[in-house]
Amino acid sequence: MANIDLKLSSKEDKVTHRCEILIRFYQGQKIDYRVKSGLFVEPRHFRYFVNRNASKKQGVVVPDKVTSVTKEEAKAKGYAITTRGEVVITDRLITPEVKFDKEQARLLGELQTTIMDAFVAADKSNLSEDWLDKIVYRFHHPLGTGKVKRQRGKKRVSMYELAEEYLDKKRFSYDHTKAFRVLVRDLARYEAFKKKVLQEKFTWNIDKMTRKDIEDFEDYLRNEKTLSEKYPKQFESILEEYPAEINVVHTMVKLQDRGENTIVKLKKKFKAFMQWLYETERTTNRPFDGIKIGVEKYGTPIYITKEERNLVAETDIPAMFEKLDDEDKKACSKLPLRTLETQRDIFVFQCLVGCRVGDLTRLTSQNITQGILEYVPSKTADEDAPVKPRIPLNPCALKLVKKYEGVDKDGRLFPFISPQKYNDAIKAILLICGITRIVQVRNSTTGENEMKRICDVASSHMARRTFVGAAYKAVRDPNIVGKMSGHVEGSRAFNRYRQIDDDILKETINCI
Structure with a gap:
């Protein structure tokens, strides 16, 4: 049976x-x-x-x-x-x-x-x-049995249905799929904007799409937030009424300004989708021909040093909090001090293992075997051969695991809080520990470099960068570091860590 x-x-x-x-x-x-x-x-x-x-x-x-x-x-x-x-x-x-x-x-x-x-x-x-x-x-997909062709008496398959078919066929990772769905919603909002605000009879059509349509869409992406403030009533309707084919329950979202990197990523995904439609003979149209996508630009990775990490691990949080001035105390008072102490331990552990926060919050004791942490990153979990990092836990990491054994009601390694509150806690922890040096960061929206305190730009991903930066500085072999961080061989992410500091240059000269 x-x-x-x-x-x-x-x-x-x-x-x-x-x-x-x-x-x-x-x-x-x-x-x-x-x-x-x-x-x-x-x-x-x-x-x-x-x-x-x-x-x-x-x-x-x-x-x-x-x-x-x-x-x-x-x-x-x-x-x-x-x-x-x-x-x-x-x-x-x-x-x-x-x-x-x-x-x-x-x-x-x-x-x-x-x-x-x-x-x-x-x-x-x-x-x-x-x-x-x-x-x-x-x-x-009851309409689809292969190529999408319009037949007499049958409704044309919408671009949103084709987008779902694309995801189904490609079987992307969870994160890539989620990012592509963001593009689909952006496309839907632009279509609604053309209809409701510009009063144009516009519908995305893969066979009739032009280079100008794509360039106008890019212009919309750059100015969507401004347009939503100019036409608030129309956008209230736009944000509530997505096409039925998208099949997602949406809540009202607050539109944000997009940086150049975000727009480049969206254009890359849009182009890849249109290329797939062309290669699978769903269309003969190639509207992206001649369009420059651009290149994502990132600043040098910002992370704390090994010494700063150890300072965070050893600091008496309540005692140092009392030494802050009133303004800094107020900035650090979003969470109780006891919660900050717990999140400090989690941050230190993350600095020692380097996993993304989404993977960190899913770890249980079953991920640790004979002192080695092993897991499948969610970013590559859906791929045919996902990278499986293996990180030997040092005594400090093992001590933290032991300290919180059995504490979390869901059986996880640590009692986690929401990602946003975790980020708030990290900023407060670094401020309390006196880690306030000025660093140069790239504004993701404007692309301009800005000088800020490192505690003000700290986040959970800084823990991952701290691990990668420290490991890369120690062994200088991206493949070895990648075995522990989950980066695939040849990952472009390591190029940013190759802006080696003066200490490594001096060490190299001393070896000659």
């Missing part, structure tokens, strides 16, 4: 706070497929099946009527749970978010039926490796 198991991805979208439902389809030992469903729900609407035997061994009695629970319920009552589960929505108040999840649950039921029906009709001895992928793809 064929079975379908459902799991919930651990990756949560930072905007919608939803996770994708993962499907496993299997029969016996020979047929076993796994696929992403393309459907998303809030974690609170996914209930995990209770493992009665494991719960009983732990001395916990599970009532007969209880078959599945949320993770929070399982922790509160001590139930052991499986990784499998089901979508259950019992909310009485039907908010837009609940309505969306209900629709996703309905589609999930239809998808499961579609899979079972397809399996019944299939030749079991000749199932291809991508059989289930094709079933799911056809479920979400």
